[in-house]
Structures are given as structure tokens and as C-alpha cells.
Amino acid sequence: MRTNLNCMAHNCAFNKLGSCYASHIKVEGFDATVTPETYCDSFRNRHAFNLSNYSGELGLTNTQNISCSATNCLYNINGGCNATNVEINSENATCETFRLG
Template sequence: MQSNLNCMANNCAFNKSNVCYASHIKVEGFEAQITPETYCDSFRNSTSFNLSNYSESTDVTNTQNISCSAANCTYNISGACNAIHVDINYENESCETFVLR
């Protein structure tokens, strides 16, 4: 079952009404032990990123479009996110869904 990716990072260029519209999400934090050690590598600051130079997806990003390098996360299955629901934090773009194995 796939679910939309909720994004509270209101300053991200791909955030539209708290839903992500990036074509693919990449969560980083290979050795993360806690949530703040993860981050959305796909984040682009809306004040400095020009979407007109990017072939933007018109589809909502879902959990099947998320790759994850957080090896210690219970939802990381061979580099893909297996969570039903994912939240990205607005303050530091961390993956709030991260759960230590």
C-alpha cells in the first residue's frame, strides 16, 4: 500500500499545501541513530531554487518514490522506504518517521 509523503518543510520548493511533489525523495543519514541525524536530500529551498529549470512532476510523491540510506531505520528495506506514511520536519528537513531498529 502506498501513501502520500507529507512535508511540513514549508520552505521547500516541492511542498504544495504540505504534500510533496518532487519526482523522487532521497532520505540520507546512513549511520543515523536518532531522527535529527536524517535529512531529506531532495529538499530545495523555495527562495533560492528555480522550479522553472526543473522538470517538475505533477504527481504527488508517494512512499514508493523514496530511497533511504538510513541503514538503522526499521523502515529501510534494501535502500527503499517501507513505511506506510512518511513525514518530513519543517525545521531541519529530517525524516520524522525514522525508527531505530
């Protein structure tokens, strides 16, 4: 199954081969003006987070399943993400798609 959300945060518990299975993610960065000021708030370190104890819904995540608080982002429309494709960074789970708008 294809998705338009590419997760490079391979140490995230919800990441499976570059796809996110959190069902819904939240990108934070209320006053962000650059990418490093954003982050995926749904990121859970796979070594510290046990999915077998997770009570939330699991499913493939697409951009329409992203809540975004980065109000300065060009793609943020009323708290949702309007980008065609989104990439989450591998090092610190920042939103690489963020564009100041």
C-alpha cells in the same frame, strides 16, 4: 489527490500544501541512530531554487518513491522506505518517521 508522504518543510520548492511534488525523494542518514541525523536530500529552498529551470520530472511523491540511505531505520528495506506514512520535518527537513531498528 492523497499521498502518504506529509511534507512539513513549507519552505521547500517541491512542497505544495503539505504534499511533495519532487516525484522521487532521497532521505540521507547512513549511520543515523536518531531522527536529527536524517534529512531529505531532495529538499530545495523555494527562495533559492527556481522550479522553472528544473529539468527533472515533477509529480506527487508517495512512500514507494523514497530512496533511503538510513540503513539503521526499521522501515529501510534494501534502500527503500517500507513505512505506511512518512513525515518530513518543517524546521530542518529531517525524516520524522525514522525509527531505530
